[in-house]
Amino acid sequence: MANSLASFYRGKKVLVTGHTGFKGGWLTAWLKILGAHVIGFALPPGTRPNLFDAATIDRDMVSLFGDVRNFEELSGTFAERSPEIVIHSAAQPLVRRSYREPVETFATNVMGTVHVLEAARHTPSVRAVVVVTSDKCYENREWFWGYREEDAMGGHDPYSSSKGCAELVTAAYRHSFFASESAAIASARAGNVIGGGDWSEDRLMPDIVRGISSGTRIVIRRPDSTRPWQHVLEVVRGYLLLAQRLWEDGQRYAKAWNFGPSDESAIPVAEVAKRTIALWGKGEINIRPDSGAPHESKYLHLNSEKARNHLGWQATLTIDQALEWSVEWYRLYYENPACALPVTETQIQRYMRMFP
Numbered sequence: 001m002a003n004s005l006a007s008f009y010r011g012k013k014v015l016v017t018g019h020t021g022f023k024g025g026w027l028t029a030w031l032k033i034l035g036a037h038v039i040g041f042a043l044p045p046g047t048r049p050n051l052f053d054a055a056t057i058d059r060d061m062v063s064l065f066g067d068v069r070n071f072e073e074l075s076g077t078f079a080e081r082s083p084e085i086v087i088h089s090a091a092q093p094l095v096r097r098s099y100r101e102p103v104e105t106f107a108t109n110v111m112g113t114v115h116v117l118e119a120a121r122h123t124p125s126v127r128a129v130v131v132v133t134s135d136k137c138y139e140n141r142e143w144f145w146g147y148r149e150e151d152a153m154g155g156h157d158p159y160s161s162s163k164g165c166a167e168l169v170t171a172a173y174r175h176s177f178f179a180s181e182s183a184a185i186a187s188a189r190a191g192n193v194i195g196g197g198d199w200s201e202d203r204l205m206p207d208i209v210r211g212i213s214s215g216t217r218i219v220i221r222r223p224d225s226t227r228p229w230q231h232v233l234e235v236v237r238g239y240l241l242l243a244q245r246l247w248e249d250g251q252r253y254a255k256a257w258n259f260g261p262s263d264e265s266a267i268p269v270a271e272v273a274k275r276t277i278a279l280w281g282k283g284e285i286n287i288r289p290d291s292g293a294p295h296e297s298k299y300l301h302l303n304s305e306k307a308r309n310h311l312g313w314q315a316t317l318t319i320d321q322a323l324e325w326s327v328e329w330y331r332l333y334y335e336n337p338a339c340a341l342p343v344t345e346t347q348i349q350r351y352m353r354m355f356p
């Protein structure tokens, strides 16, 4: 599959929103390896350190700082750069922050998506659009079997709701404006992603890494909370395959897609911390349950059979491999920050070799 990705993406003009972020950084690095012409559009990186600066993501691409809430700015970029493929990954992606900043979260995640799709429909060069949403877009019934793409949208907190809304926006644009053969749009739903280069607030792996690297105890607030974990490269491969199929076979793939990990990858938060510490060889945990924490939905498990049967995508790395690759990345980075780019590229190449 890697070969076909390489032959497909070579020379393609791909606009990535959110290239200064965690997933967008990995996606951009991979697209550059594949030989694509990448145009990035995002706010400047919001954390220090960050993958964008550490791995010099802005090299060998057109990197633009802009705000998806500003339609003029965004549509000007589409008009000027004429992308052929768009992968919309920019978002306010944090649940806790969405409680503090609901208006900004809805503005970025909902109207930002409207702006991307509106700009895309007025850009004749665009043939494929992938909108990145989340497993949290589903109305969480707290049941134990996997959610399928046809299940109802919902979302208790502002972030989850904004992702459900982004799905509805995408469906409305697809039915209203993209039903012809000219361009095809799809959405991609995935869950908790881990991997090197994420330093976001209120995320487990970055919290663990901050604790280990600074020699402070890692505070775990929801030790028994079980989440499905997957490596960022698994999800990014899903986006790449989906955009390729949209380009090649248009409307057949213009729908919503789940990209979830295997069942074995759902382990409790405390277990992720313990295994990470064991792999790194240092670190200490402080379990401190937070009774006043805002509501977060319980375990939500995606059924990804559609992606497996129709895109040839399936989760490949075990949870232990995903943790090993993540720890390898961070450990090398803290030994020598200049390693960030070579480690990122080496891991992408290693992952590509898994799909001959």
Ligand SMILES: NC(=O)c1ccc[n+]([C@@H]2O[C@H](COP(=O)([O-])OP(=O)(O)OC[C@H]3O[C@@H](n4cnc5c(N)ncnc54)[C@H](O)[C@@H]3O)[C@@H](O)[C@H]2O)c1
Pocket (backbone or CB within 6 Å): 017, 018, 019, 020, 021, 022, 023, 024, 041, 042, 043, 044, 045, 046, 066, 067, 068, 069, 088, 089, 090, 091, 092, 093, 108, 112, 132, 133, 134, 135, 190, 191, 192, 193, 194, 200
């Ligand atoms: N990381 C996860 O575990 C996870 C899980 C499910 C879904 N997602 C989704 O994946 C996507 C990427 O998430 P991430 O983990 O890389 O987050 P991130 O915070 O690392 O990156 C977000 C990106 O969006 C950009 N951005 C934010 N607001 C913007 C605005 N108003 N205008 C332009 N750019 C803006 C940021 O600059 C950054 O480049 C998001 O859509 C997120 O909701 C992430």
